[in-house]
Amino acid sequence: MKFFIDTANLDQIREANALGVLDGVTTNPSLMAKEGIKGTENQRQHYIDICNIVDGDVSAEVIATDYEGMIKEGEELAALNPHIVVKVPCTADGIKAIKYFTSKGIRTNCTLVFSAGQALLAAKAGATYVSPFVGRLDDICSNGVDLIAQIVVIYRNYGFKTQVLAASIRHTQHIIQCAEVGADVVTCPLSAIKGLLKHPLTDNGLATFLADYKRVNG
Ligand code: E4P
16 A cells, blocks of 8 residues: 655655655645645645655646646646646546546546545546545545445456545544555555554553663663
């Protein structure tokens, strides 16, 4: 399973990358806004800065919602760096744009996916990744992990190459649940990745080992 970090914060990306287990980054317009990155030129430079930190895929989302606009913007984003994956919303124009990008060898991440039907269309269009939003489904009393499991089965039934990228991960347990049902990728906040490391028996065990070493060796 690949680990992506879901942020546009360069310090957090550097910290996750330093762990040595980071495979990529996902961003979205809200995450870019959170970092105060304004204007097309600054945003594009920010994507390049992210690509220079991580040796992996970096999702950059189009703002255009019409087919022609998505194509123009997506081609510009893809030209910024070979690591860029063009993130496209799961709309009719988005699906058409994914089909076009696929034919041009431009990799895509179909985002804002909340149903198996949407995921099926994304795969048919040749998306590199599909991003079902786990946390946002949980927020409305649905079950995000169940959707991941359903999409994994459907893709396996037909041998679709589209990778299931579990997005909107809110906590560490989501990562484990998505791993159990076969997600290809999870994109998570840094806190959820760090949560995987936490165990009191590890902390206590290490403290005891060090205390015993000190007692004998001084
Ligand atoms: C990732 O690609 C999504 O944009 C992101 O995971 C959404 O997460 P949120 O629901 O926490 O905003």
